[in-house]
Amino acid sequence: MDEQLARARADFPYRDGRVYLQSAGVGLPVPGAVAAAGQYYVDVAGLGVDAQQLWHRPATRARERMARLLEVPVGDVGFFRNTSEVLNLAAHSVAWHAGDEVVVAADDYPGVVLPWGPAEAGGGRVVRVDPGQPHQREQRLLEALSPRTRVLAVSHVHPWTGTKLDLTRLGRACREVDCLLVVDGIQALGATPVDLSWVDVYGAGVFKWLLSGFGTSVGVFRERARELLTPAYRSYANPPPSTSFEYSAANLPGLYVLDASTAYLEELGWARVFAQVDSLAGEVADALSRLGIAPVTPAARAGIVTFDVEDSTAFVAALTARGVDVSDKVGQVIVSPHFYNTAEDVDRFAAAVGEVLG
Template sequence: MTGLDDGRLAGIRADFPYLADRAYLNSAGAGLAWRGQSAAAAAYYDDVASRGADGQRLWMDLGARARERVARLLGVPVEDANFFRNTTEVINLAALSVDWRADDEVVVAADEFPSVAWPWVRAEATGGRVVRVDPGAESQREDRLLAAITTRTRVVAVSHVNTVTGTRLDLDRLGRACREVDALLVVDGIQALGAIPVGLTHVDVYAAGVFKWLLSSFGTGIGVFRERAREMLTPAYRGYRNRPPSTDFGYADPNYPGLYVLDATLEFLGGVGWPVIHGRVEDLTRRAADAVRALGIEPITPADAQAGIVSFTVEDPTAITAELLRGGVHVVEKMDTIRVSPHFYNTSADVDRFAEALGVALADR
């Protein structure tokens, strides 16, 4: 297993008390809280209690530091990154900021997550249309999206990693195709950021909540608007932080208590090491996929387009998921599939426990 000896891993797992006696394999649903999270949130309220508004400079500086950490993680200039409430807000903000024209098209997969699919109906009010692409088999998803791009395409909106199937898209390939027709690539990255390395060279807008792989709870979202996006869009929301003619999309103060948590968690994760985290997620996900195949089930998730999720179908997935949970194995049923999503804090034994419990559950049916 990549990057952590047994002693260091045991120390890390001690910071996640929910892991005791459980195989928690649902980080794509919500990452676990670690012990430093409550202390970080309390630090904000302690600062306010002791300083009142005089502490504003303190929490603004911490927010700036968290922004710098996010920019480094994504490899973008700090001015490209801002904080919002959630992924949905960022994608809606992007959609509202387009000057829509008649005959504009937005390309999305027909089975996209609602937060990715529905903000673009605004284009239809001006005579445009949303092109909902049948993804076909998971191995065809990316090629079918690419085939739908035309000279009328204004935006391609995708999930970096599909929340149900776990399929990872090649953002460079999609982004290059968008640039050929002067379209924007807008990406929901919530199921990718923190689980896999993310490169935004050919991405225009990237949105991600922090409560999954970044382990930082709800109420804070990351929104990256690259320079190209800021040149092609006009911010729909204006406030004291982005008065005209600013092209910055950050319009108000962020959720500072949430940023205290995010800043502390990013420091913690950086101490573990992002290559270690990404490597462990890859290894554990591959182990889970191999375990499913060993039981005679071929995962839906393509082996060459995996991130932190393995999904597969069985008869009565709701009952199987409930049976696993009774045995202390946490996975989730979504859209008639079972989704398994290990994080770096999991062990090979957690995955093996899942495989054994799944085998028993299937044999009992």
Template sequence: MTAEDWLARVRAGFPYLEGRAYLNSGGAGLAWRGQAAAAATYYDDVASRGADGQRTWMRQGDRTRQRVAELLGVPAGDVGFFRNTSEVLNLAANSVDWRPGDEVVVADDDFPSVVWPWVAAEAAGGRLVRVEPGAEGQREDRLLAALTPRTRVLAVSHVHTVTGTRLDLTRLGRACREVGALLVVDGIQALGAVPVDLSHVDVYGSAVFKWLLSGFGTGIGVFRDRARELLTPAYRGYRNAPPSSAFEYADPNYPGLYVLDATLAHLEQVGWPRVYRRVDALAQRVLDAVTAMGRAPATPATARAGIVSFRTDDAPAVVGQLLERGVHVVEKKGYVRVSPHFYNSTDDVDRFAEELRAVLQGR
């Protein structure tokens, strides 16, 4: 099969791509044709068996958990299923035994779900240290410089939702261990777009509706050994009654897990290395096109994932005009954000570049 035939076959599974350049997987990844059948399997089972099908659903949950664990290179016991990324981060924040003088380090411009859960520390006499990130190339160094022996948690986005900057989790995790802090990570803009190494991460949360293409209502929460040793689960239920150190406290979204499992199986068939290579190559093509137009991307070329962002005058108007021309990108805080996935083609990126040039020139 030629590369062109392969891509045509892939794109046939994503009907929304027809006639448009959809470059907003950082907002929501597209559904593929097999997902409806996956969800229907669960509902057909409920219709025919009622609660007698519970063992089947639980086995499906275990299979999905194992797929996620293999993708992330962690034991299946570290993986829990929750409602979304925010639930995972709030669960971590409320599971710390806060003491006066404790500090939590965050980037001042990070996503609200990364910042606001940690006000729990302030209520106990601690301090939320908001780091001004400076230029994107300084973001990581400034976060590291803010760590002290009082730091209990460093909370970050693996990939910044606005600028697209990717952080080195190994470097951050090692620094956290030097001061006895936990590294807690929002991974929603990374998981499914780039390889993820959790060797030095304590808590990693991610919903599945972006780069994992699996819709809303399901979140993945990875709590490593160190997190389970230092945290006491804030929420308890029949799945983690004391003295359990597990954080998954209730039944997961089983229909969502059927969809996630089918999607992960589909992506495994595509091949994760191929997915990552395509995301990287397409993002680089966006970066090159924007730079060629004299627009300086905010996204560092050497520290990015699938998102490329750049500033322009009246970004909302530019994005609106691109949409009228069949090019789907998004505006975030004055930036135009472009996020291609493996199902996009080089023609999609070239169409974006051509239409962007026309919009900027007033044509």
């Protein structure tokens, strides 16, 4: 671990003596998060409605930082309540026709699969693709595209297998059949580089890898999406003929926190963050392999490494008893280190797994 990461490690004092490998569930807050959230209420307490001149500043800074990170125009970035709101906005903003299709992976997160009721109500259908093995997911989705496809909806990083999709490859294929690529990015944004060159809609809550708590999500509606979709929700923030999907005020205390978190991460360096996440995920996978466990997660991954055991609930409880905190979902053990973890954390995880197996 380089010197700057080593210093940063001290900023995340998780419970003494324990190893936290659950950032795919909730990320640990940056040191300034508490003060940032409180500052909104300090501003309003002192100025009332006149605090507007203050509360727009962190929102603007956070929007600009997200635009830099994603290399998109500032106007493409919006703030919403959660990832599901972004995907549901997209689903309700399409003019659906009989015969239209939405392609999703059958095992994807409910927030990716369930918003597409409007397509079915309009005479279309949702094509639920059997993803096969994790390394087959991307190809099977591509093979399901047809001239009838209006939307391909995917998780950038699958929440349970940890499989990362190539958004450029998917997006190019979507353009060939003239459909939209709509992406749930909550398990990717802040953990791995994100290229939106061929993506139309990208939504990601900020409480995981962006360390910024619940109640806020980033929603990116690219120019092509704004040309093809009509915003389903209208209010004072986007009266017609506006093509903006932000229809009302965002979670302002949450944006104070997102401003503080993205400032911290930007100063640390996104490249350093992504490299550390990738390195640690690789170390987890290698440690499992040395223990005779083949990870479910393929080489195309971000910060999640998953593996199967006979009784995942009991296995995770045994690791918890040994001071190592990981997740148990859909019968699998999910390990998700962030940049604030260390090689020593992975060693402790591996030792605990070895003890449980033994």
